[in-house]
Amino acid sequence: MDLRLVCKRLNEYANLGIACDWDNVGLLVEPSEPLLVTKMFLTNDLTEPVLEEAIKKEVNLIVSYHPAIFRPLKKLTQSDWKERSIVKCIEKRIAIYSPHTSWDCIEGGINDWILSAFETKKIEPVEPISNLIHPSGFTKNVKINVSSDIQENLVKNVTLTDSIRFIGAKKLIQSNEADFFEMEFLTSPKGVVALMESIRSLNNSDLNAFSSLRITNMEKPLMKNSGLGRLGYLSKPLRLKEVVEKVKSHFQMKTIRLAIANGKSLEDEVKTIAVGAGSGSKLLNNTNADLIITGEFSHHEILHETHRGVSVIVTDHSNNERGYREFFRKRFTQLLKKNNENIEILLSEIDRDPLEYL
DSSP states (O other): OBHHHHHHHHHHHSOGGGSOTTOOOEEEEOOSSOOBOOEEEEESSOOHHHHHHHHHTTOSEEEESSOSOOSOOSOOOSSSHHHHHHHHHHHTTOEEEEOTHHHHHSTTSHHHHHHTTSOEEEEEEEEEEEOSSOTTSOOEEEEEEEEHHHHHHHHHHHTTOTTEEEEEEEEEEEOSSOEEEEEEEEEOHHHHHHHHHHHHHHTTTOGGGGTTOEEEEOOOOEEEEEEEEEEEEEEEEEEHHHHHHHHHHHTTOSOOEEEOOTTOOTTSEEEEEEEEEEEOTTTTTTOSOSEEEEEEOOHHHHHHHHHTTOEEEEOOTTTTTTTHHHHHHHHHHHHHHHTTOOOEEEEOSSOOOSOOOO
């Protein structure tokens, strides 16, 4: 498959537009000349050992969940491991793509995968995000007061364009000469310009015609099931020790770190669980849950949560993300098949969290 087409499919799976604005997502390294992708390689982090594994497996597209380039690079030398990795990918004609927080936010993303370890009756984002576009297709609300003769001609003019929608007119005052109406429109940014031009022409370029003009940006509605973090309501309560075992099995970890809330024990029931892929620091603070599951939480954040009756499981940053790769491989393969497309998708066998328990 052509690299551009693969990137298009990856964006269909998780729209990059919903990634956090501080993030660096999408195609980060693009070799020159057209690149036909034969093997996609999935990793949580693109370390040097992982890159060597990818080269040995002769892949030409690496999908690294964490961005291989995050902060701006001022040089590409052999003195830094990240710089060496980028140089080697360019030399070997290997493209790099990162989805990062777009995978965190989407419905069916990493946070939903974490909660799939449990039977839930309801799941909602901790921090919902707005739709990328307005359902109506319009982004501006425009109101202006005009005389009755202008009103009729203005309505005729704007109905001829798709970028403006006339909502209605409300009668305001009556003078000796004419009635006045407050007219309301929905428009796109281009529609505002067209509407202003129509008003100007009907008023013979009299700028006073715009004295009553009000333009308001319309807020985009929140996405129903997308956003950062998740709050899951269990179908039936579980004892804390049962939750711990499910977490260890789901993340394939022999041990985890657990802070039990003050006055509670492993026998206490858990009804609600807040989760955050990678670091849940700040995001999960003060959530209305019995238990928090995340990769990173500071010492003082843990003390705060346990003192307010919330237990905390900390897995280390990437241990609650890495298992999603297999879930993604299955779902993305289905997306490709739907379009009569196919590429081989491999998972790194070397990629791991840098911290170990001895």
